Amino acid sequence: MTETPMTPNPKELYLDLCLNFFGALRALNLYTENHPEASKKIGTFYQKLDRHLAQKPTMTWLFIGREAVIENQPLPELETVLGKILPMLAKIKLERLTFLQGVSVEELTAFLRLLLPLMKESSGGEMMLSRNQGKLPHILAGRLPLNSQDQVTFDSVAGALQSARQTVLAYTAELKQLLGDIRGPLSPPKVMKAKEITEAVYRMVQKGDLTFKLLIYRRSTDPDLCIHALNVSALSMAMAAQVKLDAPVIKEIGLGALLHDIGLSHAPSDLFSTGGMTLDEKNRYWEHPVRGAELLIASPGMPDIAPIIAYEHHIAYNGTGFPVKRNPGAVNFGSMITGIADSYDNLRRNRQDVDALSLTEALNHMDRKINETFHPLLLEKFRSMVKAQALTQ
Secondary structure (H helix, E strand, O other): OOOOOOOOOHHHHHHHHHHHHHHHHHHHHHOOOOOHHHHHHHHHHHHHHHHHHOOOOEEEEEEEOOEEEEOOEEOOOHHHHOOOOHHHHHHOOOOEEEEEOOOOHHHHHHHHHHHHHHHHOOOOHHHHHHHOHHHOOOEEEEOOOOOHHHHHHHOOOOHHHHHHHHHHHHHHHHHHHHHOOOOOOOOHHHHHHHHHHHHHHHHHHHHOOHHHHHHHHOOEOOOOHHHHHHHHHHHHHHHHHHOOOOHHHHHHHHHHHHOOOHHHOOOOHHHHOOOOOOHHHHHHHHHHHHHHHHHHHOOOOOOOHHHHHHHHOOEOOOOOEOOOOOOOOOOOHHHHHHHHHHHHHHHOEOEOOEOOOOHHHHHHHHHOOEOOOEOHHHHHHHHHHHHHHHHOO
C-alpha cells in the first residue's frame, strides 16, 4: 500500500517560498539572469509561487522591521536566516509585497533585477519602486498603506496585517483623545471611554488575531505612550487569561495597564526613556507612578486595582524599584503582570541610545532578572505565551 505523502503546513510552505525568493535574488546577484544557476533558482521560486496563485488570486508578504509575515502567518524564524537582508528592505520602505495571478517569470525576473541594486544602494529606493510599478502589473511593492485613500486602492491586496495595523491606529487615536488634556482626575465619560477601549482590546486578545500577534512580534521605533499603553494592556490581559483569572478581573487589570503611565501625561515623548533628560524631567519620571495613582484614585468609577497598578508597576518582585514602598508587603498580582508586560514592550522598542531587542533577546534579558524583578511563575507563563503565539498561525 502506497503511503500518501504528508502535506507541509502553511508555515513550512511560506518559509520555503520566502527562502526560495531570496535564493533567487542571491543567484541573480552572483550570475547573469541567463546563467543556468540563476535560471534554476528563479524558475524554482516561480513554480512554487505559481502553484499558490493557482489556488488564490493574491499572495501578500509584509515586512515589519526585521520580521516577516506571509498571508497572515508571522515567520520569526526568518530573522535569523535573513538578518542582514530584512533591514535592507526597510531602508527602501518595502513593507508590502503582493503577487497577483497572472505574474510571469519574465515579470518576476524584472522585479528581481529592479530590487537587487536598490538593496545595495537604498537612496531613492522607494521612489524607484513607485516609478516602476506600472511595468509590474502583477507585483505590488512599497509601503504598507495607512490612509483612507490608499486603503481604497489596496484594500483587496493588503491582507489582514493592514487591518490589524489600522485597528492599532484607531485605538491609539481614541486613547490620545482620552489622555490629551488631563488637568486632574478623569471625568466619568473619560473613564467610560477607557473601559470601552479596554473591552475592545480584550476581544482582540480573546480572538488571538493578527493584531495581538503584532504586539508580540513587532519592534517599534515609535515612542508614543499611547501605543505603549495599548501594547501593555493587551499583553497584560493575555497573561491574566493564561493564569485563569475571571473575565471581569482580566478587564480590570487591562484597564489599569492601559492607564499605568497616566502620570506621564503632558510629558514629552522622549520622557519614555530616562536617558538624556533634564533634572526636572527625571524627577517627573520618577514621580509618575505616584501622580498616576492620585489621578486614578480620584476618578469616579475607576476600579480599585487601577491606581494600585499605576503606583506599583515599577516595583520589582523583590521589593526594589520605585516608588519606595513605605509598608513592606507583596506587590499586587495585577501590578506584577503589568510590570512584566511593561518591561517586555520597553525592551521591544527603540529608546535613546538603545536599539530594540529581538523577541528572543528580550525574553533572555528578562530571564536574567527572574526572582528579582519578575515573579518566577508569572514570567514562565509570559514566556510560554509568547512562544506559543510564535508557533501558531
